[in-house]
Amino acid sequence: MDDPITSPEQGHQKAEQASRILETSRTFGISPEQYMLPAQQQIRMLDPDGSLVPEDQQGTGPGHEYPIPEDDVLLKAYTTLVAGRRINDQNYALVRQGRMAVYPSSHGQEACQVGAALCLGEGDWMFPTYRDSVAVISRGVDPLDVMVSFRGDWHCGYDPKVYRVGAMSTPLTTQLLHAVGVAHAAKLRGEDTVVLAMCGDGATSEGDFHEALNFAAVFEVPVVFFVQNNGYAISVPLSNQSAAPSLAHKAIGYGLAGEQVDGNDMVAVLATLRRAVHLARENSMPLLLEAVTYRMQAHTNADDETRYRDREEVEQWKRKDPLLRMQKFLTAKGLLDEAAETQIAAAAEEVAASLRQAMSAEPEEDPLEIFDHVYTEPTAQLSAQRAQLADELDRAHGEAWAGTEEGTR
Amino acid sequence: MSTATATETTTFASALNTAMSDAMEADDSVVVFGEDVGTLGGVFRITDGLTKRFGENRCFDTPLAESGIAGTAVGMAINGMRPVIEMQFDAFAYPALEQVFSHIAKMANRTRGRVRLPIVIRIPYGGGVGGVEHHCDSSEAYYAHTAGLKVFTPATVADAYLMLREAIDTEDPVVFFEPKKLYWSKAGEDLSALRQQYESSADTAEADSPRVGPTGNAKVVREGTDVSIISYGPSVSTVLKAAEAAAEDGISAEVLDLRSVVPFDEEALVTTVEKTGRAVVVAEAQGFVSVASEITARIQERCFHSLASPVLRVTGFDIPYPAPKLEEHHLPDVERILDTLDELQWED
Numbered sequence: 001m002d003d004p005i006t007s008p009e010q011g012h013q014k015a016e017q018a019s020r021i022l023e024t025s026r027t028f029g030i031s032p033e034q035y036m037l038p039a040q041q042q043i044r045m046l047d048p049d050g051s052l053v054p055e056d057q058q059g060t061g062p063g064h065e066y067p068i069p070e071d072d073v074l075l076k077a078y079t080t081l082v083a084g085r086r087i088n089d090q091n092y093a094l095v096r097q098g099r100m101a102v103y104p105s106s107h108g109q110e111a112c113q114v115g116a117a118l119c120l121g122e123g124d125w126m127f128p129t130y131r132d133s134v135a136v137i138s139r140g141v142d143p144l145d146v147m148v149s150f151r152g153d154w155h156c157g158y159d160p161k162v163y164r165v166g167a168m169s170t171p172l173t174t175q176l177l178h179a180v181g182v183a184h185a186a187k188l189r190g191e192d193t194v195v196l197a198m199c200g201d202g203a204t205s206e207g208d209f210h211e212a213l214n215f216a217a218v219f220e221v222p223v224v225f226f227v228q229n230n231g232y233a234i235s236v237p238l239s240n241q242s243a244a245p246s247l248a249h250k251a252i253g254y255g256l257a258g259e260q261v262d263g264n265d266m267v268a269v270l271a272t273l274r275r276a277v278h279l280a281r282e283n284s285m286p287l288l289l290e291a292v293t294y295r296m297q298a299h300t301n302a303d304d305e306t307r308y309r310d311r312e313e314v315e316q317w318k319r320k321d322p323l324l325r326m327q328k329f330l331t332a333k334g335l336l337d338e339a340a341e342t343q344i345a346a347a348a349e350e351v352a353a354s355l356r357q358a359m360s361a362e363p364e365e366d367p368l369e370i371f372d373h374v375y376t377e378p379t380a381q382l383s384a385q386r387a388q389l390a391d392e393l394d395r396a397h398g399e400a401w402a403g404t405e406e407g408t409r
Numbered sequence: 410m411s412t413a414t415a416t417e418t419t420t421f422a423s424a425l426n427t428a429m430s431d432a433m434e435a436d437d438s439v440v441v442f443g444e445d446v447g448t449l450g451g452v453f454r455i456t457d458g459l460t461k462r463f464g465e466n467r468c469f470d471t472p473l474a475e476s477g478i479a480g481t482a483v484g485m486a487i488n489g490m491r492p493v494i495e496m497q498f499d500a501f502a503y504p505a506l507e508q509v510f511s512h513i514a515k516m517a518n519r520t521r522g523r524v525r526l527p528i529v530i531r532i533p534y535g536g537g538v539g540g541v542e543h544h545c546d547s548s549e550a551y552y553a554h555t556a557g558l559k560v561f562t563p564a565t566v567a568d569a570y571l572m573l574r575e576a577i578d579t580e581d582p583v584v585f586f587e588p589k590k591l592y593w594s595k596a597g598e599d600l601s602a603l604r605q606q607y608e609s610s611a612d613t614a615e616a617d618s619p620r621v622g623p624t625g626n627a628k629v630v631r632e633g634t635d636v637s638i639i640s641y642g643p644s645v646s647t648v649l650k651a652a653e654a655a656a657e658d659g660i661s662a663e664v665l666d667l668r669s670v671v672p673f674d675e676e677a678l679v680t681t682v683e684k685t686g687r688a689v690v691v692a693e694a695q696g697f698v699s700v701a702s703e704i705t706a707r708i709q710e711r712c713f714h715s716l717a718s719p720v721l722r723v724t725g726f727d728i729p730y731p732a733p734k735l736e737e738h739h740l741p742d743v744e745r746i747l748d749t750l751d752e753l754q755w756e757d
């Protein structure tokens with residue numbers, strides 16, 4: 001064969017990952033291109049009405065096989081979905097009441113959020129964006145801690161190392177490179193950590209997105225890039241971002257496999273993510289998964305969506321709601337009855353209630369802490385500035401400012 | 410300070426918007442692009458209506474990539490256009506810095522003046538608006554430190570119009586810092602009068618010219634005799650309030666609005682400090698290695714023998730911007746300015 005991938009020219013030795021791609025594709029009995037290119041159609045397992053799509057229409061095939069997750073996993077996913085939706089709606093309300101500064105809601109994208117959390121093992125890492133609060137909470141971080149930065153505090157709220165969840169990142173796609181670095185470090189130490197690197201459709205235009213894919217492929221590190229394509233970057237539609245057949249097609253140019261999935265189909269999202277995580281771990285390879293979904297609400301509360309999309313479009317996507325689909329599917333499957341539903345709803349309500357409660361209380365914040373973590377030890381200048389503010393606060397409060405010694409929460 | 414009257418209806422935002430549309434009207438080569446600037450009119454609506462009025466070839470959304478926006482602006486400028494590009498927020502301009510520092514700032518020099526880049530980089534900047542992290546940086550020093558870039562920052566509605574028009578007409582690249590806390594501030598300015606004033610003010614040598622020109626053309630915005638307070642952009646309005654309050658304590662403060670950081674109007678600085686003999690510099694940005702540091706150094710170099718007291722600064726602390734709950738503790742406010750005035754070794 002003179003396939004350049006199988007028989008590299010002298011002096012143009014293909015990096016090892018090419019043969020890894022080759023090996024992997026061989027195990028599926030397909031060519032490297034067939035492996036790296038997304039399947040002919042979006043992977044979809046549930047119809048918009050919640051019934052199972054016949055296997056030959058799921059978009060799966062050799063090298064693109066996605067077994068349906070076990071019943072208990074599906075049920076867990078549904079429980080988490082319901083809680084996720086409740087959290088989104090609660091936060092939306094809190095912003096409206098002025099108790100939260102800003103909230104980029106993932107309403108409509110909860111299947112992606114839940115899938116992102118459930119596909120990972122405890123030792124794996126997640127690198128989320130500002131829109132991924134529900135994914136972070138679903139991974140086990142206390143919802144209150146996740147919300148602190150949206151409440152207007154100056155820090156990210158949780159300890160990234162404890163949960164293996166990066167601080168939610170706003171400068172677009174910068175976190176993808178961090179994900180690659182985490183995976184690289186794990187590989188150097190011989191650990192089998194997989195890293196899930198998350199971003200949106202608009203963000204794929206940023207340079208860091210491309211650098212991250214390339215680094216991951218060149219260093220053969222187990223990163224699953226998970227792009228939630230919700231159709232818009234604030235007001236700008238996907239057609240302004242990319243002329244590629246799909247965002248999943250971006251993978252092959254960098255030498256990794258790409259796949260596109262129906263992002264409102266909880267079963268398919270979970271199936272594709274789990275397999276991607278499995279392949280990444282087994283073969284120490286990156287993969288790219290594009291989930292096609294929709295941002296049901298405005299970009300944030302500060303955004304006016306009527307300027308760039310009509311209500312009809314939003315209504316259409318309502319019919320593809322991930323929750324309803326999953327509910328119908330599980331009910332038909334006999335995994336969900338009224339009693340279980342009630343229980344699940346009650347658990348979600350509990351989370352919402354605790355969020356409500358916590359956000360109605362004004363937390364004690366020590367202004368002097370703004371100096372405490374800039375450096376391991378404060379510089380002389382910072383110590384002087386801290387003393388200046390302490391003095392101002394003393395004068396303003398007419399007494400020694402409590403907490404001048406101990407700034408940490 | 411300004412008490413609102415019925416005639417104070419022109420916003421800072423509309424002055425910027427009109428400046429762009431007037432410039433686009435006057436010159437076909439002016440193009441506006443960036444993130445969400447088209448259909449949406451920008452997240453702050455500063456480009457509102459430009460696409461509708463001038464078409465998608467003149468004002469358009471790009472893919473979401475700041476380096477791409479700045480880099481293609483270079484190419485466009487090489488090929489005869491005058492790009493006005495928007496960075497959505499101060500901190501989101503950082504992916505473009507490679508293009509800005511290595512090419513936009515240096516192109517004229519490395520081509521011996523053969524290739525000039527008349528690009529305007531508009532950046533909403535500064536805090537005080539309750540923005541979350543990455544939305545409140547005062548990043549002017551990075552750009553001012555880079556030779557080859559002009560750095561403008563208007564503090565009034567009139568200057569928003571006049572200085573943006575001038576930035577677009579300037580052959581050098583201009584980083585145009587828009588204090589976002591002023592976007593919705595209003596003044597009794599008549600935009601068509603400003604248009605006329607701008608268009609008839611080409612001669613920068615005239616004493617009352619609004620043009621920044623090659624000198625910087627800083628303006629004394631309040632006369633005083635005891636101390637000079639030097640400031641720019643978002644801090645000017647705070648300084649004016651402090652000057653008002655100081656007057657009640659018997660201190661007569663002169664206020665200098667720098668308007669342009671580069672070019673830097675050293676003569677106006679020297680004139681006011683020699684007049685008053687005391688100086689305080691006020692800026693939101695962290696004080697360490699800042700524009701305020703530079704102003705202070707120049708005063709020391711040029712006015713040492715006129716000074717009755719050390720030159721003091723009131724700036725943000727040397728910390729990452731603590732948005733937004735604690736920002737009030739970080740930003741220079743009237744109290745902190747008055748405290749600082751007290752320290753100027755007054756011999757009663």
Ligand SMILES: Cc1ncc(C[n+]2csc(CCOP(=O)(O)OP(=O)(O)O)c2C)c(N)n1
Nearest residue numbers: 131170171172200201202203232233234501
């Ligand atoms: C480097 C950078 N540029 C600009 C922004 C401002 N911004 C925040 S979110 C956003 C749109 C992102 O769209 P997308 O990646 O599709 O994610 P979505 O918000 O739809 O989840 C923009 C432009 C930013 N956060 N970072």
Ligand SMILES: [Mg+2]
Nearest residue numbers: 200201232233
């Ligand atoms: Mg999007």
